[in-house]
Amino acid sequence: MTTRLLTRVKSKLFVHSRRRSRNVLEGEFASVFHGRSLDYDDLRDYVPGDEVRDIDWKATARHTSPLVRRYVATRKQNVMLVIDTGRGMAAAARGGEPKKSVAITAAGLVGYLAQRHGDLVGLVRGDATSTVAHELRGSEAHLERLLRAIDAATTLDGEASNLAAQLQWIVRNVRRRLLLLVVADDVELDTALSDLLRRLHVQHEILWLTVEDADPTSVDPDRTAVDVADHYTIPTFVRTNAAVKAAYAQAVAERTRATNAVLDGAGINHIRVGSSDDVLLAVFTLLERQRRASR
Incomplete structure (x- = not known):
């Protein structure tokens, strides 16, 4: 079983x-x-x-x-898991496991804390072509169904990500106050998202967790490295080239700075994780920051 x-x-x-x-x-x-x-x-x-x-x-x-x-x-709260289930989240995380495993751990941990406190947990997931919402409920069986939905929806042959579509769904359809846990792929956030995030932040508490990509330039030369965006196999001689390694590291650093600037500008507490073993400390850090910001 x-x-x-x-x-x-x-x-x-x-x-x-x-x-x-x-x-x-x-x-x-x-x-x-x-x-x-x-x-x-x-x-x-x-x-x-x-x-x-x-x-x-x-x-x-x-x-x-x-x-x-x-x-x-004395009253129930509402926690919404907002999970990117585009194909990028089926690729490897920095720690080597699928990024969706990191997302499931984060969603499961926050959902479990909520369920223990008698709170209600829901899920909004999707990619560039569709957004699916799961209703708010408070049982462990419901949380298990949500985690399985994330797992099943995130595949290498799925559609590309478009987290803005899932956030727009919340803006259009949710009126009650929520705690949002957003689990995102490691992609640069379009600055056009800033206004959307600011609107969300006015109404909701938001915790943002980015799952870091595996570094293709550090993959064992005897193993195949594939870009899931277009299923292109990256030649070994390319990814082991010193200049390519340096350029990739610089691109990651610039993307991280740009993403952090968008989230900081919207006043959203955020953190980056590279494996499911990082999730416990990351969630604690986000909750602590949010508590201090709420004083």
């Missing part, structure tokens, strides 16, 4: 994160939304980054080490 995708996501969370770290990650997630209605739940150990005002001083005196109050939401 095929391993459930959500089970794989959970295994990464539990292998790479001790209990205290998981508590911090969940606390960061819960604090992202502005004005969230919260009720007291229980106490946990203080960790760097917690609000001093949340320390329970009476309980701390009895326990001899700082304890903070933990809260739970």
